[in-house]
Amino acid sequence: MAKPVDPNKEEKYATSILNRKELPNRLIIDNAINGDNSVVTLSQQKMNDLQLISGNAVMLQSKCRETICIVHADNTCPNDRIRMNRVIRNNLRVHSSDIISIQGLKDVQYGKRIHVLPIDDTVQGITGNLLKVYLKPYFAEADRPVREGDVFIVHAAMHAVEFKVIKTEPSPYCIVTSRTSIHCDGDPIKREEEEEISLNEIGYDDIGGVRKQLVQIKEMVELPLKHPQLFKTIGAKPPRSILLYGPPGTGKSLIARAVANEIGAFFFLINGLEIVSKSAGESESNLRKTFEEAEKKSPAIIFIDKLDAIAPKREKTHGEVERSIVSQLLTLIDGLKQRSNVIVMAATRQRNLIDPAVRHFGCFDREIDTGIPNAADRLEILRIHTKNMKLDGDVNLEQISNETHGYVGADLASLCSEAALQQIREKKHVIDLEEHTINAEVLNSLVITQENFRFALNQSNASALREIVVEVPTTTWEDVGCSDHGKRLLQQLVKYPFQHPEKFLEFGTTPSRAVFLYGPPGCGKTLLAKAIANECQANFISINVLELLSIRTGEPEADVRDVFDKARRAAPCILFLDELDLIARDGSVRYGGDAAHRVANQILIEMDGMSAKENVFIIGAAVGCDIIHPIFFKTGRFDHIIIIPLPDEQSRLTIFKVCLKNSPVAEDVDFDYLVNKTNKFTGSDIKNICLRTGQLAAREFIEKQEQTTTTTTLNQLFKISRCHFDKRSLVHPDEPFYFADICAGPGGFSFGFTLKGKSDFALQKFLASTPETFDPYYDVKDLDGDGDIFKSENIDALQNYVNKCTMHNGV
Structure with a gap:
């Protein structure tokens, strides 16, 4: 029977190969981001083992150099590591992951005087007192140890200047205090040959947001180049090529240059756009020359930028030049000598744009995502x-x-x-x-x-x-007139997974990643989605599914993939798919035909591929759920359905107040009256009423302003009053058209609506010829003063009459 594995002793095999045998005072160099030029850090346990106290001076020794620093404890530092910044590494002439020795120093003397000079290529264009602006503030921060021959960098006045320690008293090292005399007399000096690599060269500590990627790259690049005997001993072929993919600007080229600088490898850059030549064979020849030169100067890194330009998918290219280049590239990578100490790195913004032949085992089979940082x-x-x-x-x-x-x-x-x-x-x-x-x-x-x-x-x-509209909405719950039940459900389904993902893991489950909203048009589905995005402080991407339809073969699926990729990059993000019923109908008849079917399938594929770690939530919306194919409601897809009904009285009151919050409203406006008169109105209808009321009030104000000179008094007194809500938008001859349009629509009858259009000629002709037919139904006296032009008790009968007449007349 197999012995059970103790989870507390589980090895992280992905990075365990980087671990080395621990020696008492020999440690592996690790990067210190923004570390002090004079400070190195160890774990507290290692400091205890070496009998060091925080603040002690220590001597660091590499194979060819030594320097002096102050040591501090860092509980996040592994026991076999020592963290230092690039300034210290440069003085020791070592790179990250090299090994150095450390020993404590006793009775280090305080300096009487030191003499330092700036490096000439770092002070170009600068005049003034370098001692006052740079050196004195730098050494005033703390007591700093210095050693003759060391170079340190000082950041001040929005500029970095490098200085070299020429002489110390006592020699060869001392600690600079407030009593030490600092001299900076003399002309700037040139770098020595071994100092040709400037401290401003790119290193690991210049790259942020890619710590996980750097761990993988160290394993796949540093080990084969610095310790090829490991693979030779076990008879394995080391990794030879790595593909970095991600949006432009995520640091793919920066990572490649930093790796080359840190391990001291030659760096060869191949630009995919520049290497393609119209002359037959010239591109292949350039590739061969680069690979030959890299093998001569190994260890070396060949970096191919924009790989998709020279190795695109075969269906995307129609020329023989690209195919020939791809074949030559494959041949060169496969032909790299096993012990040649050459690594090929390539970059592209999307790996799906690359020819699959380039991504097989042995050729860019290692892929690292440099996604958008959180x-x-x-x-x-x-x-x-x-x-x-x-x-x-x-x-x-x-x-x-x-x-x-x-x-x-x-x-x-x-x-x-x-x-x-x-x-x-x-x-x-x-x-x-x-x-x-x-x-x-x-x-x-x-x-x-x-x-x-x-x-x-x-x-x-x-x-x-930039290619897609991404926003952080400003809509709040107060701006949405919707039932509290719908708001509470959205909070539970969307907000909790965003803000408390660990709680779901504690209960051994995963949160939902999608919810489906349905209800009449204009009831606030989009506003609800924006409000929950604002509350979660998430990005918001709104897509109408009609935008995803394309008549070109293959494009709809690519558009869907692109939208979901954008949502992943913008995480935390809420992706809102509006009018989903246009492509997800249950049945054979579907808007858009085959293209809609392909878009629907691709949406399902993308939803199935979503994980909780991606921090993306999908909200779908449609006018109904009974017309949606049941496959969309399976577990893991839209497994939660929320109805967004017509607003109730309280919701309508909220909508009125929100729409009029920036408008001057008179005291005679009775919101309760407005709420009662707008039963079965959608939020969009109410917004339209408030909009037209404001427009009417503005027109009246302009007309009165032209007739009077007391502008100040008019500005103070004129407000939106009840009379603006009571007035109709159309004159009497258009009333039949107005009512017919209302009857044809789903919203029911009310004041405040206007005729949307007179496009139906048959209906126009019928209503214009028989206006007297509607006389019995008019509320001519308007006894209740509400401005309605038809008697409310006769609306159902009148609507049936209009429908019967229009059908009889072929309308």
């Missing part, structure tokens, strides 16, 4: 992009991250740049643009505020969602 990822990205910026104390990056749904890394970088540019605009009066250099004191006065970010937010949008 709020936590956006906050990490914002912190990275603002680490070099001088921010005011009122800047709230967490609030900004919550307001940037759908933004990718490139959008957030652009947002930060626009905020900085706005700050520069505000300080143009102190900047002399005619000068070639700018004084450092002027630069130091630039401080980016929350108001600058607010301006930038108004000027930007999410690039990944």
